Amino acid sequence: MPVGSLSGPVFRGQRRGLMLVLSSPSGAGKTTLSRRLIASNPDLVLSVSATTRAPRPGEVDGQDYVFLTEKEFERQAENDEFYEYARVFGHYYGTPKGPVEEALEEGRDVVFDVDWQGGRALAAGAPQDCVKVFILPPSLNLLRDRLTKRAQDSDEVINGRMARAKAEIEHWDEYDYVILNDDFSEALERLSLILHAERLRRVRHPWLSGFVAALMEEG
Numbered sequence: 001m002p003v004g005s006l007s008g009p010v011f012r013g014q015r016r017g018l019m020l021v022l023s024s025p026s027g028a029g030k031t032t033l034s035r036r037l038i039a040s041n042p043d044l045v046l047s048v049s050a051t052t053r054a055p056r057p058g059e060v061d062g063q064d065y066v067f068l069t070e071k072e073f074e075r076q077a078e079n080d081e082f083y084e085y086a087r088v089f090g091h092y093y094g095t096p097k098g099p100v101e102e103a104l105e106e107g108r109d110v111v112f113d114v115d116w117q118g119g120r121a122l123a124a125g126a127p128q129d130c131v132k133v134f135i136l137p138p139s140l141n142l143l144r145d146r147l148t149k150r151a152q153d154s155d156e157v158i159n160g161r162m163a164r165a166k167a168e169i170e171h172w173d174e175y176d177y178v179i180l181n182d183d184f185s186e187a188l189e190r191l192s193l194i195l196h197a198e199r200l201r202r203v204r205h206p207w208l209s210g211f212v213a214a215l216m217e218e219g
């Protein structure tokens, strides 16, 4: 069964959950944007990734990430418990299947904060359900500024993230939408518009064919 397909009868108004995939170079703002979008959309949930990287100050296990040891991660990967996983900045990152499948089955939308490899794998597994959005920074100088102001990484880690930024940006044209995150509220507004328009796509409303058939039979 493809990711996110709904089983059983479909009722009027019922909708398949969609997968909102966000990628960007580190520091461009996808975490802040996704958290704010979720805060104003009760039917939108975050796919909490698993990682072997250490928690940053303030990060909560199970909320920001599920923090695993390398051994635990590899065991779960062998058990096919991830949709996809990749090695980023020397650590594993992966998307656990269970909670996402549950949310999609319930018709809730799921946000994924993944790199281009994750975006590509998710879209390959569920092309109809995925909406891919790439977030661009206004400039690489501002990207470095944001990483520095976030004050969560050492200079060495920031240099590593900057070195990888161009490799991530190179994949921008694999995405359905691109948002330039200059003014934050404008970027958030655009992301929200994408979500709301995508929710209305015909293919997400299988109940419509029954509804239209009934319409056509009306006297």
Ligand SMILES: Nc1nc2c(ncn2[C@@H]2O[C@H](COP(=O)(O)OP(=O)(O)O)[C@@H](O)[C@H]2O)c(=O)[nH]1
Binding pocket: 023, 024, 025, 026, 027, 031, 049, 050, 053, 084, 085, 086, 088, 089, 093, 094, 095, 113, 114, 115, 117, 118, 119
């Ligand atoms: N493929 C994949 N990438 C992920 C996943 N979770 C996070 N990432 C990516 O891993 C990178 C590093 O994440 P992190 O250390 O939290 O730094 P961030 O860039 O500030 O979010 C980012 O590019 C994330 O998009 C995942 O489940 N799968």
Ligand SMILES: Nc1ncnc2c1ncn2[C@@H]1O[C@H](COP(=O)(O)OP(=O)(O)O)[C@@H](O)[C@H]1O
Binding pocket: 024, 025, 026, 027, 028, 029, 030, 031, 032, 033, 146, 147, 149, 150, 181, 182, 183, 184, 185, 187
């Ligand atoms: N439009 C913006 N203008 C200025 N600062 C921003 C903007 N968007 C995000 N930031 C800040 O930049 C930093 C990096 O954002 P974050 O969401 O953590 O990026 P990512 O998840 O892509 O690594 C954070 O401190 C965040 O508050």
